[in-house]
Amino acid sequence: MSRVTQIRTLMALVGGLFSILAFAKPVELDEISRKEVAERIAPVGSVCEQGEECAANAGAVASAASGPRSGEQVYNQFCTACHTSGVLGAPKKGDTATWEAKLSAAGGFNNLLGSAIKGVGSMPPKGTCADCSDEEISHAIEFMSGLKP
Ligand code: HEC
Numbered sequence: 001m002s003r004v005t006q007i008r009t010l011m012a013l014v015g016g017l018f019s020i021l022a023f024a025k026p027v028e029l030d031e032i033s034r035k036e037v038a039e040r041i042a043p044v045g046s047v048c049e050q051g052e053e054c055a056a057n058a059g060a061v062a063s064a065a066s067g068p069r070s071g072e073q074v075y076n077q078f079c080t081a082c083h084t085s086g087v088l089g090a091p092k093k094g095d096t097a098t099w100e101a102k103l104s105a106a107g108g109f110n111n112l113l114g115s116a117i118k119g120v121g122s123m124p125p126k127g128t129c130a131d132c133s134d135e136e137i138s139h140a141i142e143f144m145s146g147l148k149p
Pocket residue numbers: 074075078079080081082083087088089090091102106111112113115116120121122123124126127128129137140141
């Protein structure tokens with residue numbers, strides 16, 4: 001083999017290798033990324049088998065099935081922590097005078113509801129009931145204040 005032929009053979013080999021790599025690499029990546037994308041876009045609920053306890057959607061299913069929780073239920077689970085003893089200056093349950101004053105300061109029930117939803121002063125948004133609907137928050141305010149919307 002002449003030197004020129006040797007170099008040509010070598011170049012052909014290297015070229016061939018590159019083209020194999022060029023085709024092999026993207027295919028490999030495609031498969032990985034397709035799997036990753038499928039996993040990432042899979043709905044969270046799909047992990048739960050029918051008839052199985054599933055922590056992720058148990059709450060959502062329960063509230064969808066039974067309708068809005070009562071003011072008492074929401075209060076006892078979330079609001080009582082502050083509104084029973086009045087910690088951090090929270091208006092106490094059943095303290096009608098304070099609630100009446102709050103009502104006129106806010107300028108109506110809807111404004112009280114609005115600040116309870118957004119949070120006000122040391123009170124966290126929705127009084128820590130993150131999955132409460134506006135209606136459920138409204139019920140809880142009625143329950144603890146005796147005020148009507
Ligand atoms: C971590 C303590 C805490 C929890 C839990 C909490 N609150 Fe409060 N809440 C407060 C405090 C403190 C205030 C007084 C805020 C202020 O006026 O600065 C307040 C005030 C309010 C007010 C009056 C708002 C106003 O504009 O004067 C409403 C209505 C209210 N809370 C509703 C609720 C409801 C409903 C829940 C339960 C879903 C709840 N809170 C849970 C601490 C709490």
